[in-house]
Amino acid sequence: MAARIRREECMARSDELLKDLGLDVDLHRRIFDAVDRNFRETVLAQKIRPARMAYFDGVIHEAHGGRVREIIERRAAGDKLIGTFCIYVPEEIVLALGAIPVALCGGTSLSIPYAEKLLPRDICPLVKSTVGLALSNTCPYSPIEDLAVGETTCDAKKKTWDLLAKNGDLYVIELPQKKGARDRDLWFEEVCQFKTRLERLTGRTLDPERLAGAVRLMNRKRRALARLNDFRKEANPPLSGLDALVVMQGALLDDAIRFTERLEALNDELEDRVRRGIGVASERAKRIMISGCPSVLGNWKLHALVESAGAIVVCDETCTGSRYYENLVEEDRSGLEAQIAAIADRYLKIECSCFSPNAERIDSILRLAREHRVHGVVQYVLQYCHTYNVEAVAVAAALKDAGVPSLKVVTDYAESDTGQLRLRVDAFLEGLGR
Amino acid sequence: MRTDDVTAPDLFLGLDLGSRTTKIVELAAGAVVGFEVFDTTHDSIEQVRARLDRRDYVRAAATGYGRFLMNAHLDCRVVTEITACAIGTRFVRPQAGLVIDIGGQDSKVILLGNGSGAFADFEMNDRCAAGTGRFLEVMARLLGFGIEEFGRAACEGGEMITLSSMCTVFAESEVISLLAAGRDRASIALGLHGSIADRVYPLAARFDVNGEVLMAGGVALNPCLVDLLSKRLGRPVVVPEHPQIVTAIGAALAANEGVKP
Numbered sequence: 001m002a003a004r005i006r007r008e009e010c011m012a013r014s015d016e017l018l019k020d021l022g023l024d025v026d027l028h029r030r031i032f033d034a035v036d037r038n039f040r041e042t043v044l045a046q047k048i049r050p051a052r053m054a055y056f057d058g059v060i061h062e063a064h065g066g067r068v069r070e071i072i073e074r075r076a077a078g079d080k081l082i083g084t085f086c087i088y089v090p091e092e093i094v095l096a097l098g099a100i101p102v103a104l105c106g107g108t109s110l111s112i113p114y115a116e117k118l119l120p121r122d123i124c125p126l127v128k129s130t131v132g133l134a135l136s137n138t139c140p141y142s143p144i145e146d147l148a149v150g151e152t153t154c155d156a157k158k159k160t161w162d163l164l165a166k167n168g169d170l171y172v173i174e175l176p177q178k179k180g181a182r183d184r185d186l187w188f189e190e191v192c193q194f195k196t197r198l199e200r201l202t203g204r205t206l207d208p209e210r211l212a213g214a215v216r217l218m219n220r221k222r223r224a225l226a227r228l229n230d231f232r233k234e235a236n237p238p239l240s241g242l243d244a245l246v247v248m249q250g251a252l253l254d255d256a257i258r259f260t261e262r263l264e265a266l267n268d269e270l271e272d273r274v275r276r277g278i279g280v281a282s283e284r285a286k287r288i289m290i291s292g293c294p295s296v297l298g299n300w301k302l303h304a305l306v307e308s309a310g311a312i313v314v315c316d317e318t319c320t321g322s323r324y325y326e327n328l329v330e331e332d333r334s335g336l337e338a339q340i341a342a343i344a345d346r347y348l349k350i351e352c353s354c355f356s357p358n359a360e361r362i363d364s365i366l367r368l369a370r371e372h373r374v375h376g377v378v379q380y381v382l383q384y385c386h387t388y389n390v391e392a393v394a395v396a397a398a399l400k401d402a403g404v405p406s407l408k409v410v411t412d413y414a415e416s417d418t419g420q421l422r423l424r425v426d427a428f429l430e431g432l433g434r
Numbered sequence: 435m436r437t438d439d440v441t442a443p444d445l446f447l448g449l450d451l452g453s454r455t456t457k458i459v460e461l462a463a464g465a466v467v468g469f470e471v472f473d474t475t476h477d478s479i480e481q482v483r484a485r486l487d488r489r490d491y492v493r494a495a496a497t498g499y500g501r502f503l504m505n506a507h508l509d510c511r512v513v514t515e516i517t518a519c520a521i522g523t524r525f526v527r528p529q530a531g532l533v534i535d536i537g538g539q540d541s542k543v544i545l546l547g548n549g550s551g552a553f554a555d556f557e558m559n560d561r562c563a564a565g566t567g568r569f570l571e572v573m574a575r576l577l578g579f580g581i582e583e584f585g586r587a588a589c590e591g592g593e594m595i596t597l598s599s600m601c602t603v604f605a606e607s608e609v610i611s612l613l614a615a616g617r618d619r620a621s622i623a624l625g626l627h628g629s630i631a632d633r634v635y636p637l638a639a640r641f642d643v644n645g646e647v648l649m650a651g652g653v654a655l656n657p658c659l660v661d662l663l664s665k666r667l668g669r670p671v672v673v674p675e676h677p678q679i680v681t682a683i684g685a686a687l688a689a690n691e692g693v694k695p
Binding site: 405410419420423424426427430431432433 | 499513514515516517540550551552553554555556558560
């Protein structure tokens with residue numbers, strides 16, 4: 001009862017905030033009630049969760065409430081909000097200039113019809129969901145965003161930026177397609193130009209000391225995420241794949257310092273659980289890696305499906321997984337140029353399928369499969385994501401050579417194919433000897 | 435359910451709840467002793483329950499589209515149709531290395547390995563039902579053929595008319611245009627079968643097969659499709675006596691698994 005009243009109070013406060021921002025409150029409620037239900041039925045329905053996951057559940061709950069209010073306050077104090085759509089945007093530079101990076105990627109199918117007013121139907125659900133939130137007047141970050149930063153990872157995004165540029169301030173970082181010497185030079189130049197653009201926006205000059213501090217903070221955040229994922233290597237992991245995903249989704253949204261502190265506290269709890277032998281999976285549970293496309297806030301579909309079938313997701317080789325936290329920025333560089341070069345180097349190590357060739361990604365998948373002792377890999381392809389879909393062929397072949405079974409699923413955010421997905425996942429697990 | 439009868443061998447049931455038809459197989463002492471095939475209706479729980487009540491069995495296992503529904507209402511094991519089809523195929527045709535199962539709403543190709551698992555790998559059509567049994571039904575009706583005669587009629591087609599779409603809705607308008615243009619309906623039928631074979635062939639061709647290729651599922655009763663697939667794959671496609679019940683046999687074997695004789 002008390003919880004319900006608190007929830008209703010919370011929603012009323014949230015509605016007021018959304019109204020003040022000029023959003024469509026009714027439509028927002030319709031979309032986010034569904035997201036909330038989904039969250040309750042998947043994440044919150046799990047048993048034996050670590051107590052300190054409560055903070056990260058709160059990050060999801062407050063995504064369109066407390067976090068927005070906090071950013072409004074910081075903007076009043078002169079800080080800027082930077083909306084991002086990809087983990088290639090160097091957060092160190094944003095943070096060092098006192099700006100706030102927030103990932104604006106959409107993970108709900110309910111906003112998609114509003115994107116299809118503008119965009120063709122046959123592009124990926126992530127792009128459509130994101131654009132749909134902006135066009136349906138339900139994204140609370142849109143009215144307060146000082147700059148949106150796009151990037152040239154895929155064709156759907158590139159052309160979407162062209163369309164959206166009319167709607168407000170949008171800056172596009174060019175990401176090279178290869179990783180040769182010339183590409184490195186181009187990328188370094190792009191990071192420098194991004195810095196100049198942010199300096200102009202914030203009216204601040206990038207200070208080497210502050211940049212060094214931001215580098216240390218982001219490295220600390222990445223180390224904490226890596227430690228969280230180390231616990232997933234345990235024979236009986238102390239947290240589920242769904243919970244690890246919730247933490248990752250929070251990482252792209254929450255304040256970097258507070259998030260890192262809370263994550264370090266969660267890690268201490270997990271360490272204690274490991275010591276006391278508390279795990280979330282049964283002895284017989286099959287250990288699964290999910291590899292490929294990201295699962296952003298609102299999207300718990302595949303993880304919930306795999307884990308409700310009795311397996312446990314022990315590794316995510318995705319943008320909401322290892323690609324976000326692996327590799328640190330070198331800390332001991334002196335001079336702004338050398339510091340920026342170190343940052344550019346780290347980000348270029350991210351193994352997105354938009355690169356050609358991309359053999360390093362396959363090496364990483366094989367390494368992670370060994371480290372996390374996975375029984376099988378589910379390659380997750382969001383429908384119409386051509387690069388991950390085609391790269392899946394080479395990934396499957398490499399896994400087969402290494403003796404690791406894999407399954408590719410192509411899906412979107414809708415629930416309509418749950419039966420078909422369930423069949424594929426269940427059959428895959430039966431094949432692993434569930 | 436079973437009463438204490440010491441003379442009769444233990445009976446195990448396999449229930450395959452497909453999107454179009456439901457199949458029940460009876461297994462006793464390692465042999466199929468009976469089976470039933472009937473259309474799936476909106477109330478498949480009652481359909482199946484009534485049939486189970488008439489039988490004295492030890493255990494049942496459900497597979498297919500409605501497997502979780504059965505599991506929620508009846509006391510039975512659950513197994514996916516991939517595993518069930520693989521087990522059933524090994525039972526009816528031990529020489530098989532690959533099985534193609536085209537059902538009412540999906541098509542699957544399962545590689546049977548030498549390992550300990552029921553199968554080595556599988557491929558399925560994407561989420562759209564194009565090129566499955568349902569597609570054949572709609573097209574047969576459009577051309578005025580019964581589903582049983584559709585395949586035979588297509589074998590009589592003088593030429594294979596290429597159809598550009600496998601989407602049931604688009605193919606329907608394409609077929610209507612061809613009929614309006616006075617094209618021979620057997621040749622259109624042959625073209626439709628050809629487009630299904632084109633859809634299934636790449637799924638099967640991804641695998642290196644050791645052993646025979648078997649076709650299961652109701653669509654295996656269609657001689658034209660079996661012939662076209664044999665030609666595309668360059669090897670004979672074997673059809674067992676009752677292809678529709680291969681998966682239900684696998685479910686019955688799964689019901690029996692781990693139970694001491």
